[in-house]
Amino acid sequence: MSTRNIFARPARLAAIAPWLWMLLFFLVPFGFVLKISLSQTAIAQPPYVPVFDLTQGFAAIKAALAALSLDNFKLLVSDDLYVLSYLRSLVVAAVSTSILLLIGYPVAYGMARLPQRWQAVAMMLVIVPFWTSFLIRIYAWINILQHDGLLNKILLALHLVSAPVVWLSTDSAMYLGIVYSYLPFMILPLYATLAKMEPSLLEAAADLGSSPRQAFWLVTFPLSLPGVAAGVLLCFIPIVGEFVIPDLLAGSDSLMIGQTLWLEFFTNKDWPVAAAAAVVLLLLLVLPLILYDRLQRRQLEQAR
């Protein structure tokens, strides 16, 4: 035991550099987001009125505090554009996560039932697309879904439709793209819990007279719930803020909050409103983020 303690101190020293890096480039920037979300839009470069300029002394800080405004947040609440964007983001994330669970669970279940040798291969097959560019995989779908793309050609050849169907710029295309991109994130945590499960538990259930279906719902599924939670959070949180997929595959008549934020920032150059939108998005995600953090910590620290 004593050797562990000797090891612990230098190991703690190792934390210093990454700790400082994350503090400086992850935590501190949120302070700036908060600060700018409270400042007013200006036609300038950078396009906001500075608040809290600490170099100007105490009087300036007092003046700055007085100049803080919640106008940007009031705008977010009162303007339908933003409210609808937030709602749409939550709905899209909830629907896609449900579809992902419905598709991902049987795949992960099948993987966990493979012979040991093949499990490693299947795992590799699921991980590889995760390494391939998000953007490229969405682009691959644009190839297939476009007006004279492969999908319409096949449908026409099979006489399933009489005229080419419009796939691009629709919600179905967006859901397809999201499910396609996030599937590995759902499969991997599910597979991790399903593969660890004792087969003897199912044998016991069968010995006690349950049918395979009953055994699944009474034994396998409840035991896989930590994996379900991990997969759901791992997909839901980033999908709420997704930008690329809805931008390239969905129509432009209703936007997700990631797109609205992007638009405010790059097109309208309204940085304070974009920052306020980010603050509200973060507030929406606080609860799922805390749940995810707990789960992640428990999983990684259980491994020790």
Place this chain on the structure above:
Amino acid sequence: MTARALHRLSPFNAVSLALGVAFLYLPIVILVIYSFNASRLVTVWGGWSLRWYSEFFHDRAMIEAAWMSFRVAAVSASIATLLGTLAAVALSRGARFKGRTLFSGMLYAPLVMPEVITGLSLLLLFVAVNAERGFWTVTIAHTTLTLCFVAVVVQSRLGALDRSLEEAAMDLGCDPLRAFLAVTLPLIAPAIAAGWMLAFTLSLDDLVIASFTTGPGSATLPIRIYSEVRLGVKPEINAICTLVIALIAAVIVVASLASKWSRAAGESAAPL
């Protein structure tokens, strides 16, 4: 129904597995095939040709963006691997220390944080300190994101490691640093290599964070691809995407060979 059949692969399992894998790979296969299409119309097959590849190699702006992405990915992956490995060691060997909860929170949150938030917050930081935006700002942003992935990969390997090896080394008179360098580091080397490659590909892939943190005149490859894709499908883009996929495939092959090689080395060293 015997108990054995309960945990065998049923036809339903096999079919869902096959469909899942096909769903993941088919679009990429189609993209690669069409990149060799001679026809300008992406959807009409005009025979095999390397025309779009030569078009890419004559596109100066694209080449410059690819070079920029490559440099950012190589530098940020290296810094991220160093910091991420340190973070993993601290979390799995450091027992309790002050700020540990905040530390692990800061490491896990970026894994799921929507990229628009990470990108926007880093940009506001860079503007506030008046940093010139370009190569270094994108590199710092990518390092921040990818070091978290490295930390998770290395930490799970450290967790699976038999700690009695480290203890034996210290009982034999190694100080902790030597024990780490002589025993732990070689054992986690495959995970560190995998972490570097994951960081490299994630950086090569990123559009959103790079868009926020880069400056005028220093677009990365995904930024250029994105602006072209918005205008529609172009065969040249298929060729570029195929090249990126080939690069990533090469990285993955090297990674799996390296881990196989190090496992073999570990086995042959064991009897000593």
